[in-house]
Amino acid sequence: SQTIHQWPATLVQPVGSPLSLECTVEGTSNPNLYWYRQAAGRGLQLLFYSVGIGQISSEVPQNLSASRPQDRQFILSSKKLLLSDSGFYLCAWSDTYGYTFGSGTRLTVV
């Protein structure tokens, strides 16, 4: 069966520090992968999606970047965090049946 792993679960980082969130998927090949952010009082906002290794599409201009170095690995990064980067970050993968989400990372930038 397919599983999705996302870590860390919580993270507190100072403003200006770098960020790296990792997501891995098991039990499927060449999945479409996604990074969403959920801020307080807002719905899930799509940040990036990827249809294959090295193929990244950005949905909104921001302080973040994404990379897909391996088929089932998706990384969200930032060189310098801003206060506005705080939120709940979710990784997801999709197939013909729908979208499956990871457990999320709560990022607090202080």
Add this chain to the structure above:
Amino acid sequence: EDQVTQSPEALRLQEGESSSLNCSYTVSGLRGLFWYRQDPGKGPEFLFTLYSAGEEKEKERLKATLTKKESFLHITAPKPEDSATYLCAVPNQAGTALIFGKGTTLSVSS
């Protein structure tokens, strides 16, 4: 612009008090409408996918229905464990990702 609107934002019910949640969408050429349940601090959990007007799906106390412009999630005789945020989503016009509503937060008290 593709949009998904959910109402009400919050709903408080007594145990056993049935009600409905609404999701309206503006995307044309619907390729599925998704319902998810999200518990605090966790990723969304898939509930249903509906593809055509008139379609209905059920799971325990939940029933989802779909018309040409909206979907309803009916909750029959809810229990406290049904308390969660319920999210509705549709694929964007390009079919590259899901667009989410802001969700309805349901609280069921005993």
